[in-house]
Amino acid sequence: MNVLNKTLEIRTSPHLKSAVSTDQIMMHVVIALVPTTLFAIYAFGLAALLILSVTTFTAILTEHIYCRLNNKETTITDWSAAITGLLLGLTLPPALPLWMAALGSVASIALVKLLFGGLGYNIFNPALGGRAILQAAFPVAITTWHPAFLADRFSSIPSSSFAWPFTTGTYDAVAGATPLGNMKFNQVSTDVTDMAMGLTSGSVGETSAVLILLGGAYLVARNMMNWKIPVVIFITVAILSGIVNFFNPNTPTPMFMLLSGGMMLGAVFMATDMVSSPVTDRGIIAYSVIIGIMVTVIRLWGGLPEGMMYAVLMGNAVSPLLNRSLKSRVYGTGKKGGAK
Amino acid sequence: MNQAELDKLVEAPNSWHMVRALAGIGLMCALLIVTTYELTFETIKQNKAEVLERAIFKVVPGAQSKTTFIVKDGQVEKLQGESNSGLKYYAGYDDSGKLIGVALEAAGQGFQDIVRVLYGFSPDKQAIVGMEVLESKETPGLGDKIEKDETFLKNFEALDVSLNESGDNLKNEIIFVKNGTKANPWELDGITGATISSKAIAAILQASASQNMPFLNQNIENFKQQ
Amino acid sequence: MTTVVAKKTFDHGVHPPTFKDGTVKREIRQFPFAKVLIIALSQHLGAPAKAIVREGQEVQRGEKIAESGGFVSVTMHAPVSGIIKKIGWAPSLNGKMVNSIFLEPFPASGQTIEPSTPCDVDTASADEIIAAIQEAGIVGLGGAAFPTHVKLKIPEDKSIDTLIINGVECEPYLTTDHRVMLEQQDDIFMGIRYILKATGAQRAIIGIEANKPDAIISLREKIPAGLPITVEAVKVKYPQGAEKMLITALLGREVPSGGLPADCGSVVVNVATTAEIGRLLPMGRGIIERSITITGPGVEKIGNYLIPIGTPLRYALEQAGLKKNATRVILGGPMMGFTVSSLDVPITKGTSGLLVLTDHESQLTIRKEYACIGCGYCLDACPIFLNPSRMGRLAKFEQYDAMEKEYNLMDCFECGSCSYVCPSNIPLVHYFRVSKGIIRDKKASA
Amino acid sequence: MNESLSFIFINACLVNNFVLAYFLGICPFLGVSGNIGTASRMGGAVMFVMLVSSMCAYGIHLMLVAIDAPYLQLISYIVVIASTVQLVEMIIKKFSPALFRALGIFLPLITTNCAILGLALFQTNKGYDFIQSLIYALGAGAGFTIALVIMAGIREDLDIADTPKVVRGTAIVLMVAGMLSLTFMGFAGLGG
Amino acid sequence: MNEANNKLDTNTFIKGLWKENPVFVQVLGMCPVLAVTNSATNGMAMGLATAFVLIMSSTLVSLLRNFIPKQVRIATFILIIATFVTVAEYLIQAISIDIHKALGAFISLIVVNCLILGRAEAFASKNSVGKSILDATGMGVGFTFALLCLGGVREILGTGTFFGIQILGASFEPWILMILPGGGFFTLGAWLLLFNYMKERKAAKMQEATA
Amino acid sequence: MLVILTAIGAMTGLTIALAILLVIANKKLYVYEDPRIDIVEDMLPHANCGACGFPGCRPFAEALVNSETNPGKCTVSSPDGLDAIAGFLGVDAGSEEKRVARLACAGGKNVARSRAAYTGINTCRAAAQVAGGGKVCSWGCLGLADCEVVCDFDAISMNRFGLPVVDEEKCTACGDCVDICPKDLFSLHAISHRLWVNCKSLASGDEILEYCEVGCTACGRCAMDSENNLIVMENNLPVVDYSKNSNTKKPIQRCPTGAIVWLQPDGSVVKGEESPKVLRKSELPPVSS
């Protein structure tokens, strides 16, 4: 008599699996970005909506086409392309010509992610890699800022947005200055609460510190983000700029440093990208400290007003080294191992 | 392969051959180089002089001829032959041999690396009347607007560097202002998108002018003889 | 139920759902004899036992049928009175065929057991106890089936101060140790007396996960006067029951890499093993049955059973009743247990549970595999503080040397915590098992 | 302009990194960046050779000025640097085989390398004095080492990555170099 | 030692162009390849200068190959190469100071271009003058061609011009990245990728043909 | 004129100094090295480019001479050059008979059954660890092609029934397949050994035919009838004594299942007349538990 009417399945242990899977993590990141995204659209109007749609859609499309060309099952269902596109859009200036945004999105996905092997294998953060490429290719366009909360933001679109592909856009006369630009070039500081609430100008999604932190908290609560990274970055930046500010009050205050520019978005959503950050505990700390130091140094002493992107990319570049050199002590080795 | 066979493969180096070959080839090379050097020397000298002259005539508009001066022991004297050390002053004269300006070099940190410029000073106008970038690694298309941007170069039609009462420094510092906000002749109208580079030019000129203008004005007579 | 607060534990680890409620209340019940029992001659680590019976020979329940094939080997006893049908190949848990004794019970075989020479705890010497344990065929019932007498024979150059009794039972679903702790308390204390004497340890600690408060409390109450025993609650966390983790939790020591618990002055014995020692040695008997949790969504009559060694899974499952959608039969718990490819595999001394999963679980656990996204969950799970993320990638690209030399692969004890948490569903432990195998092969052939 | 030593160092090391901004020493950068250990030893060797050649170049430059023979600059730089390094190599090989194993084997590769000659030429062009030249060499060497070691780390990761077949080999290394170069652009203007 | 190499002479020439292209296949002498290719003109000039040095030094090395003892081989090669580089440098200055300025130190750095020493060692020191010249010319042309490929792409995308002539229209927004160092790496990477791709396809086709 | 003299003076001085330095160095600092290193280095392109992964041509040459690497690692040299190096370093091939890898299992999916469905890492090594891999015959080939993948010489290809086939021409007897197979099914044999026992099952009796139609039932006929004890039974399997004259097809005629075969150079096998012809082209369904 057969007790079983089917073929037995054989598999390796464990036969239980925790519930989270990679696509879900990615999906929750998108969810966590929703408040920031909505605020961006509220602050910059149609321009933000357009740029975010273009980057997200192009990112997904690029990945899909790549998979088709390689006769592979499409990987867009893992949501990571959507995150990359969305995050790229959030770091761009609102009035950037859309063709540039699309080009950046293609570069993010194709050059920085897929050429390196796709999800999980990219060395550099795709969104920031794409932004770095855009910034090097079109430095003027990407440092031309558009003011937030224009009255007609829901009815008109900046003329530069619809520049013909591959041509220079004509910019509307009204140009906004960002807090960091004002600091660097005009030595003018900006009100801290304004920056916290997102009332300033800047990249599409970087302006509202509060909502970004909210999204971060959501991910931390779900254990989908390593809270140590942003916290250590913030601490490093605050300490360094605090010291400098103590000796030279003309330099930005720690609060200004934390709330201005891409610091929040970068530390909370981009430095925390699991793929391009180290995995070991001590590696993560070192990585965050390096990012903190580099962003402070660039902002205070470098030529550019903002350095978050470069700092994160530098962190990405040294991650493999940190992973290798800052391992955990293995159980039963080292000083505790010999103990009796 | 056994040891004996292996040893056979190693030829004993012949010292004489080595010296002979190296020295012989060294000799040949020396001849080759020197011949080329001699043959091209005049052309290159001429080329270089032309380039320099072009630059000087550009920053001292209207100049037709030039004389090079150097400062030796606090004294201005004409440069005889060549010299590689010390700041040179290139005096420019018009047809009639009248001094219309002095050109000199200045350098400082730009966005990417050191920027070297040549600028012309007009003693009559007490102003900088021309500026040419000699060497820069500024971003092409962006920082290199300091060489090409016409509005920016307009700054140097007459950038005020007149001296203060006591004559030991500029009356007004050369300062950088945002594009389109130039109100005074000593202000440098910046380039949007190349703020850093254009600011660097202002800083370079300010540093050089505040150091050299008092000296030039005091010794202007010395430059007048061609 | 009363609760117990536990603070002691180790770093890292995971929290799988326990699924113990179904069987925890069910007392251990006697299981009937199958038509044929298959007693594998190597059901423990070490040299196989040597059969001392012939085909066609009649044997009595409890009679010795195989003797140990060396020091790292144990004796086998007949689980039932019957006739030796044949001695030949039978499938085993790891898929290999092993030499086994096929024993057909007499139709009306009873529960009586042949009398034999006892080993008295008060008079026997340490060596005598160890010999008696070997003679009783006792191996670790915690899962590894390592001959217990070998473990208790402490090498000359080492000494033991603490005996740890492992009553953690951190594997989900399994409850036999829990039941043993409730039902065989006297045997446990008796066993501890034997082991303390054999090892020279000064004290014993019974470590129990805080989710078994009834066992903790009642054992605490019953500790016989004069016995240096404490009962400690440890946090509910997998793999709290692994001996290294338990030692760390209870003593704050670490077993050196590549070393044994004895290297940090302790020895760990499972409660069921201890109870078995305490039950069998006074009567001089051998192991012929053990208690097992038969459970899982694929089983009708789940429960804890005292089951004769050698019962084929087919018979056990017929008795317990299988559901239609059952697909996976696992010996052991869900975290470390092995699926079997054949129901002709018999229950062995090391079998602590028989878990049957269904289609439903298959669908839950077969998920799309992604590349490692570096989330670090596995690093946070690994109780040995290894870097499974890196090792998984190295294994995928066959860089075994680096795994061993730079990432301490050989310290991985295959607990599966990393695989459990990996959101990319990478079969990490499987990679590690394969890699360890390859490295071992390479060393053996070098 | 009289540049401060710290500026010279930072500039040569980060802002105008020899490999990533000036494209000097690309061959060893591509060739010897497969493994972190090798890369760091190579970096050490480069630093050493840079210091030696910086000193040589400084001396030769003085001599050439004295005999007024600028046209011999290139040929004498290369010959002197190459033979000095070779001498050092031979000495190391003879007297410390261990050190030779660790560093010496890299020396021939470095001698005929753009970064070394480039350093000598640049320091002459910039008119650095002796101390400035040494700091410049140190900065350039440190920058080279940093770039090389970072690249090696990344390449060790790429060895165990699912990179598409067509980019494997030099192509992907160049892509990484491109990204690193962009990253180092963040240092622009530092120290100014 | 190279007896086996008595193949048709056109092959000696052609192989440098494509099959053993010094840049795309051998990946040699990358520094000038990347550094001076921000415009087609510079690339071309650099290519020609390198080719000049390559041809001249190969010729001389081949002529002197029996006169040079093995031990001082490398030293003499370097001497010869450095000489011709110096010569080239003066010639370029005589022709145009501007080109000299654009190429900067990289003219001098031709000395250390691995390609030249490599050819001197691997080919010229073992072959007749005629063959060496042919080989050097092939390699030189291949090198120039590669530099032109890079310089062309970088100039067109980076400034919208080709050899200084506006070709993409005045409103084209230049991709400044392309003329920055990063762009150099990316462009060469892309070219190599293309070459790999073509090789793969060819291999796949070959396999199909045999199967 | 002065210029010329300076130049000549300086250059001659420089080169003579250099030459003397080199001469002295050659004499004083000479360190004995395997001269083959020089020769091999000579054969390399001297690009010192590092493409081989070594820090330069010389270290690469050293590694070559010490046979730590192979010439193909140099991507710069021409194929001819590489051949020359390989030829120079090549050790005498010797007169030993060529050996090849031989597989001892004939249980393809059309004749051998499985009883459990394995899912997991798709290699034999991994599968073998999970209850032996699910094939009923615990000795048999799992068919997941570890051997095909490990063979650097492309000598192994999997046939349509999931059994590896060795190409005798390509096989270099490197032994990698022998090491990788978790079921130890490969062994290296002189190419002239053509009489072959194509099964490793230690089980006996006709039951095994239920799950593998071509398995050895240990009936012992081949051994009984073999001349001069060419074949003996050990552990339920026939063992051919190749030191005796094994060049006979007779034993294959005795085998009722076709487990003992005659190997053809093209990879096909000849079985005895008596053995059942296997015509099935489809997979056998798994046995149910």
Ligand SMILES: Cc1cc2nc3c(=O)[nH]c(=O)nc-3n(C[C@H](O)[C@H](O)[C@H](O)COP(=O)(O)O)c2cc1C
């Ligand atoms: C995560 C993140 C990183 C950024 N990194 C940079 C950077 O490295 N450099 C930069 O110029 N802008 C970067 N940006 C955009 C800056 O925030 C923007 O430049 C800033 O608002 C200051 O503008 P300014 O350059 O005109 O002063 C980044 C934005 C985000 C969201």
Ligand SMILES: Cc1cc2nc3c(=O)[nH]c(=O)nc-3n(C[C@H](O)[C@H](O)[C@H](O)COP(=O)(O)O)c2cc1C
């Ligand atoms: C790739 C890149 C290159 C740059 N190059 C220069 C440069 O050469 N000169 C310069 O002044 N600024 C350069 N910048 C700096 C930005 O353009 C900077 O934001 C700008 O100078 C700010 O000026 P604005 O306030 O007028 O927009 C560069 C920025 C990037 C991203």
Ligand SMILES: Cc1cc2nc3c(=O)[nH]c(=O)nc-3n(C[C@H](O)[C@H](O)[C@H](O)COP(=O)(O)O)c2cc1C
């Ligand atoms: C990951 C892992 C989990 C384990 N869990 C338990 C457990 O829950 N209970 C147990 O008694 N032994 C468990 N063990 C086995 C113990 O490490 C140890 O071998 C055992 O307690 C020793 O007792 P024994 O030899 O009597 O079986 C586990 C082992 C490992 C590697």
Ligand SMILES: Cc1cc2nc3c(=O)[nH]c(=O)nc-3n(C[C@H](O)[C@H](O)[C@H](O)CO)c2cc1C
């Ligand atoms: C917390 C978190 C942050 C992330 N940040 C980024 C990001 O900055 N840029 C990006 O391209 N993808 C980001 N991702 C998504 C994903 O990791 C990314 O697409 C991979 O780098 C692609 O391999 C993030 C994912 C998580 C979970």
Ligand code: SF4
């Ligand atoms: S299976 Fe090994 S690597 Fe994974 S968590 Fe357990 S001990 Fe760590």
Ligand code: SF4
């Ligand atoms: S849990 Fe899985 S995905 Fe996360 S780091 Fe570990 S192996 Fe990678």
Ligand code: SF4
């Ligand atoms: S012979 Fe061995 S390695 Fe090859 S497929 Fe069969 S089981 Fe796998």
Ligand code: SF4
């Ligand atoms: S792996 Fe080696 S022995 Fe096996 S078939 Fe291939 S070449 Fe022959």
Ligand code: FES
């Ligand atoms: S060309 Fe080889 S290092 Fe520069």
